Amino acid sequence: MPTPIRTILLDIEGTVGSISFVKNVLFPLAKQQYAEYVHKHMDDASVRVFGNSLDEIVDKLNTLHDSGSKDQAFKALQGSIWKDAYENGKVVAHLFPDVVPLLKRAADKGVRVCIYSSGSVPAQKLYFHYSEYGDLSNYISEYYDTSIGPKVEADSYKRIVGSDDPATWLFLSDNVHELDAARQSGLKVGLAVRPGNEPVSSSGYSEYGSFDSLL
Template structure:
């Protein structure tokens, strides 16, 4: 893949881009659900302020209901992050990354291109995936992290905020995602953007090896 204007920085999505979509759905979420009740019982002081934000007489039951409904509630996300952190620390969890991901991170970093992450998962969860990945600690290759506290990933204003935070011109940042709506929003904000499809479908690239090789 060739750019007429080489970017100074790259912005990467996680699910479907650097990592398997199924990792979050099939490993992280079930792990948090399985350990939620025991974690709450074993860490009363830690979870007390989190549970205080959960409505109802039985906050744990409400949390399970939110999981079943795939709700994006902050107390649930916070608690899931704590459970995952324990799982990573215990070695029970390893963050999935595709084999070309660490190779690409090293290649870009060595070329002086700063690599940043923008995902719907919290910044804390992002750091856990890359800090405890199947390829080892990849966080030394990452400069900045952004999540939905910056704004929705399908909103062009979110990418404008990221540009400002990184102190770049729009054309100096290249965004890579597997979601057409996100790529369109990045284009609207003036970024360079590529659609990736690891299954080989219609897209700009099919692996990170094709991005600024």
């Protein structure tokens, strides 16, 4: 008899929300705001870590941005910019329409839902608090970012699972390398196949174009 799923671990970009929202809305918004944000927060240690002058810091942020950096301090600064945008109603986070029903089914069945994303934990919390379906924070048990480890390393998933049986966890992501790492740690895994995602050929993983069949 298969081990029942007790926890679902979800990626965000390309899994619960569209890549285009992150790529075409959140990232450009952050880039447009770096100079203004640095000017306003020049004395903050979280800004000074990138340099000593406004121009130096903004240049550094743009370099990190253009390289797709996962640097934790950089992701935290991006999250602060997005916080202002969410709170001021400039953006609401995109979710695929099958996500909220999954969250509700999980809650009804006592299955925990956790998030693991390269975005900072504060940015993840904003995403679910300011979603286009309203505040969904109560459905999320835990949030994990790369402070627990890179998403492509098996040990990261071991740390997340802790003393739980990893076979009771299901990790869903659009990134095969992340799925490989999670599977090495004993988690069940599934490939999210969403509109706008890069095609994946012969991954060998169960594919989910929709989450309607889960739980």
